[in-house]
Every structure is written in structure tokens, then in C-alpha cells.
Amino acid sequence: MTLEDAHREDVRTVLELAGEISDRQFDRPLAGKTIFLAFFEPSTRTAASFELAAKNAGANVISISAQGSSLEKGESLMDTVVTLDRLGADALVVRHQAAGAAALAQKFTQAAVINAGDGCGQHPTQALLDLYALSGALGGFDELAGRRAAVVGDILHSRVARSVIPGFRAAGMEVSLVAPHTLLPQASGAWGAPVLDSVDEALEWGAEVLYVLRLQRERMAGARIPSVAEYGSRYRVDKRHLRPGVWVMHPGPVNRGVEIDGDVVMGGASLIPDQVAAGIPVRTAVLMLATGVEAGVTA
Numbered sequence: 001m002t003l004e005d006a007h008r009e010d011v012r013t014v015l016e017l018a019g020e021i022s023d024r025q026f027d028r029p030l031a032g033k034t035i036f037l038a039f040f041e042p043s044t045r046t047a048a049s050f051e052l053a054a055k056n057a058g059a060n061v062i063s064i065s066a067q068g069s070s071l072e073k074g075e076s077l078m079d080t081v082v083t084l085d086r087l088g089a090d091a092l093v094v095r096h097q098a099a100g101a102a103a104l105a106q107k108f109t110q111a112a113v114i115n116a117g118d119g120c121g122q123h124p125t126q127a128l129l130d131l132y133a134l135s136g137a138l139g140g141f142d143e144l145a146g147r148r149a150a151v152v153g154d155i156l157h158s159r160v161a162r163s164v165i166p167g168f169r170a171a172g173m174e175v176s177l178v179a180p181h182t183l184l185p186q187a188s189g190a191w192g193a194p195v196l197d198s199v200d201e202a203l204e205w206g207a208e209v210l211y212v213l214r215l216q217r218e219r220m221a222g223a224r225i226p227s228v229a230e231y232g233s234r235y236r237v238d239k240r241h242l243r244p245g246v247w248v249m250h251p252g253p254v255n256r257g258v259e260i261d262g263d264v265v266m267g268g269a270s271l272i273p274d275q276v277a278a279g280i281p282v283r284t285a286v287l288m289l290a291t292g293v294e295a296g297v298t299a
């Protein structure tokens, strides 16, 4: 599923289970499960935290990447998925450069397919771990309702934005979009969120969370911004924007000095390290739900 269909209680189920995992309430809950990590696009934190999540929980974990697998020899995603299915996969965690790849993979296997990022599509576990980190900072899941979050930057190319916006909404938060029109998807009106022109405007709007996105230059066809300096003058989060009660989040990888200043990344208002740490319990929870170890929803 994507977070576009998620209800408040679905999100609560995942986050509560992640909290129980953090409290060490389960002993090797994924023992006996075979989990393939199929990352066909670069990843540091997502790949590492899925691997730790699965291994700490006792699963058999096999990592496949495009380089070094038969994909390099021209094998299709479909044939790769069928192969992993016949090898006894209980879950496939898939990252792929094409939007829709995880949904396509699900058609060829009985195993649970978990989307770890599909092109400019979705990145549901990122949004769930963001909600876990934020609810930890605010004092609980119910504290999220009514909070205002500004999603700042390259929304057009961001699968994170496409999961975080409905994810924040599912938790009862209000969302605004802070981006130049050249970095907004044409369909962004469907979110019904106000579009603001700068980080300063977002703070005037009452943002308590500045959720900053990387400028995804590898996905940009043609010039979308006049220059990094001009982009930065409106959309870069720096020390000037920090004030009590405002949290800064970023899914990583961070381009320091482009969309966010280095001193903000490491500062007291930054939840970025908490977001990374949240990846392990949240992804363990998602793997447990997806493989039927714990009944409930899957991401």
C-alpha cells in the first residue's frame, strides 16, 4: 500500500509496534523468514536500516543490487522477482529508478513487496519513520494532530514528499508546500495544500516543522532553478529560521549549503539523526506486519 490510502489508525498501528520493538518486547520476531533486499538504485540509510531491521529480528537476509546481479546481464525486474519468489522469499524490499516498480513486482510474487523508493513515486517507510521521530520529539502520536508542517524544496522529483504529505495528513497534521512553481508537480493542487514562496512565509504561516527536501539534480531534465544562490535565498533553511518550537527534518542525503545549512543539520532543532535512528524499529515493524508475524496493515 501507499500512505495515500492510509488512515490515522493504520499509522498508529505501525508506530506503536515500532515503539514496542524499541522497548525490546520481541525476541527475533522474523526468525525463519527470508527477506531479499533488492536495491537497484543508490541508498545509504534506507538499505542499511532495512538490513539491520531484518537481521536484528533474526531473518535470513540476502542483498541484491543491480551491479553484480543478473540485472547487469539484462534480466528484467519481472524475471528477477519470479526468481526470488522461487527461492522462498517471504518479503522483497525493492528500490528502483522507475515509479511503479514495487507495484509491478507485487504482481509476480506471493511474497510481500515493500517499496523502499520507486523513482519519483513513493517512499512509504520514510514517511512512517519521520512520523515516528516527530512523535517521539513531541511526546506521542496524539501530539501530531493539528501541527503545521511545511514541506520545502524539490517536491516535483521527490518520492519522499509524495509519501510524507499524505502521511502527515493521515496523522492529522496540516501541510503547506514551499517551492518554486518549477519544482511543484502539476497535480500538486490535488493535495489542497497552500503553496508558499519562501521559508520565511512558512514560518509566518505557523510551521512547527520545516521538512526540507534535497534538490534532486540527478532527476532534473533541464534547468528548473535560475541558480543555487537564487534558490537558496528563498528556500534554504539556515540559522535565521530557527526559533523555539520549530523542528527541522530532512530525509537525507543532505546537500549542505544547498537546501540546508550545515550548522542547522547538526543543531538542536534538527531531528535528522532521530529520523535515521527511527528507520530500524519502524522498518522492523513494517517487515513484521508485511510477513504476517503481527496482524495489521502493511506499507
Ligand code: NCD
Pocket (backbone or CB within 6 Å): 045, 046, 117, 123, 126, 159, 160, 213, 214, 216, 251, 252, 253
Ligand atoms: C531519499 C530517497 O532516496 O528517496 N532518501 C532516503 O531514502 N532517505 C531522498 C533523496 O534521495 O533525496
